[in-house]
Amino acid sequence: MVLSEQPATLRDVAAAARVHPATASRALNPGTRLLVSEETARRVIEAAERLGYRPNPVARSLRTRRSHTVGVLIPDLNNPLFPPIVRGLEDRLAEHGYVALIGNTDGDLNRERMVFDQMRARHVDGFVLATATLHSPILAEAAEAELPVVLMNRTAQGYPFSAVAVDNEQGERAAVAHLAALGHTRIGHIAAPQDISTGTARLRGFLDSMRAHGLAAGEDQIVYASALSIEEGLRCGRELLTANRELTAVAVANDMLAVGCYGALDDLGLRCPEDVSVVGFNDMPFVDRLRPPLSTVRFPHYQLGAEAATLLLERIENAASPVKILYLAPELVARGSTMPPASAAARELPAQDDGRDPAQASVPTAVPLRRGAAHRGR
Amino acid sequence: MVLSEQPATLRDVAAAARVHPATASRALNPGTRLLVSEETARRVIEAAERLGYRPNPVARSLRTRRSHTVGVLIPDLNNPLFPPIVRGLEDRLAEHGYVALIGNTDGDLNRERMVFDQMRARHVDGFVLATATLHSPILAEAAEAELPVVLMNRTAQGYPFSAVAVDNEQGERAAVAHLAALGHTRIGHIAAPQDISTGTARLRGFLDSMRAHGLAAGEDQIVYASALSIEEGLRCGRELLTANRELTAVAVANDMLAVGCYGALDDLGLRCPEDVSVVGFNDMPFVDRLRPPLSTVRFPHYQLGAEAATLLLERIENAASPVKILYLAPELVARGSTMPPASAAARELPAQDDGRDPAQASVPTAVPLRRGAAHRGR
């Protein structure tokens, strides 16, 4: 590579290799390389190398109508759940020469429309939407325009979009099963917003599992969050636990809400897990650093993003490729925020799927009491 | 706006308004509008409106060599410190019609080079680098190529780049002053990597302030982290506190490290804040949710990003604009992780800037002991 004022263009390469620019183009593109003789290709490639030629992606995009850019709409990048997902997405895209344009929407429809339009104007080749709600107008618009779209994490009915999501029903059932196995019978639920697929699926999982365990699940045991924020978790936690003092456990549909719920417990003078067990959903980063470490439902974040990227690339490369819906299996991870209810007799705890006794992972200052009780019971 | 198969081009608009495409272009661009008659401009604009004309940014970029895109290099997007900063950046950029291309580097030079080259190939108009280290080869390269660059959060000596950063020395001095005011005399420091400006500045602030308070600050009181991760914080915390059992407080140069340090305290059977006070740096999201809530040094995250964007836009719009270095003032926020050392006689605590007694904010299960002890001491 030689240093020059202006970066080398295809014409320069062609001139250096004594061929026509068209030939140089063919020689340089793997797809059309077989159209030129091996000798010519070699000469062109060598010249390109020597001049440090970098194809101008703008010019290429103009001609091919491909920007090798995809738009990614994230409801809230401040939620630490998303960065690892985005990482998986970006890495997979990068393997194929694509880059991601990240847009925050804050769950605000106007904002969502703005960034969506902005990205369309920039001719992104497709979209990964982590913002789907029941009433997203942009889904209909994207379907209408036949844009390649993949829904990520949240799904939506009635659109011809590929999607990758978590089996939320199963995940929430596992959360309830965990609490039930510990001996809890009066379990509350803080539900995520019901215009989001994760909200309804997890609520369904909760109700299903409660019924399957023969436990009552009345309307007074459920509080509906209107957003996925710590503040909203605080509000819901307060409401649920003041209205329903007998609850010994809360299955929270989202870790951000669960973090808020911790705050509510503090406010009400309740201890976690001694007075109330809490289980979240998502296993977002840092919840294992809380006191007590949060029991929650885990799914592979990075993979979710990577799979979404793969699905989108399939649709971009071949518009006729089939629509796929991919579900990732969730897994309960028991930590310190769940333990048997204070009223329950001490007894053998069931083995946990990550091999850790939940009591061992809980607050040092709190665990010895419980562990002692368990030992006495033997 | 009328719906059509192909999106309207400038030619379509021109045809609809019965003018030449060149005239339409002039009429549509605010900068050149005064070159056409008011009547013509009106007609063109009206036609554009009617056809739902959206200028093709790719074609425009090809001609103007401006992509209205800037590259942003982030050392670790999983660090929750960065999302709010990026938000500020993106919002400010959006106001001026620019979008950000976000790139993670993981503190890996190879990765950094890859995304940097990738972004240059895409003809970004400038860079915001939050990844500067003493030895970043790309800084020299960017300077050589006279790219518009703004350094964010981290600075570097000897480059003609604008920068926006925190006054890290002052911040760390405030952290030490806080601990000293509580009565601590044996204070350790977990230093951030010394090839990063924040690492050296905070260490300098620590040493300065220790000296100013007449406190010893020997080499055995300092451990150097080799990365800004929780794991590294864990390692450093263990090392510092096992080597130096008399420490009653640790000033940690970074919140991620501080979170790891919490883990080290647990491992060693030490309680925070009763046995060891901890103060971090950055006030990244969620540290107020830890138990105990982390005392730390705050700076305005969103603003940092927004100012970086402004600085970069200045440089882009006018390459001759002066280089500016902007420092944001930090502010100590005292939470539950700091209290007077156990050995100190109980006494009036200085008023905290957030109005909360640090003891009140700490772990409910732990605080009563300490609070009781304090009461007994009166």
Next chain:
DNA sequence: GGTGCGGCGGCAATCGTTTTCCGCCTCCCT
């Protein structure tokens, strides 16, 4: 009434690629 000037807007080149359409040359087959 002629000349000059200024405002408006058309013409065409240009940005750097890709791709379609051909023409040429070679080689092989009959």
Next chain:
DNA sequence: AGGGAGGCGGAAAACGATTGCCGCCGCACC
């Protein structure tokens, strides 16, 4: 030896905007 086929590569037209240059027209001044 002639003709056809096929491989190779050149010419030129896109893609959709911006912009330097220039011409036209009208008005004003001498």
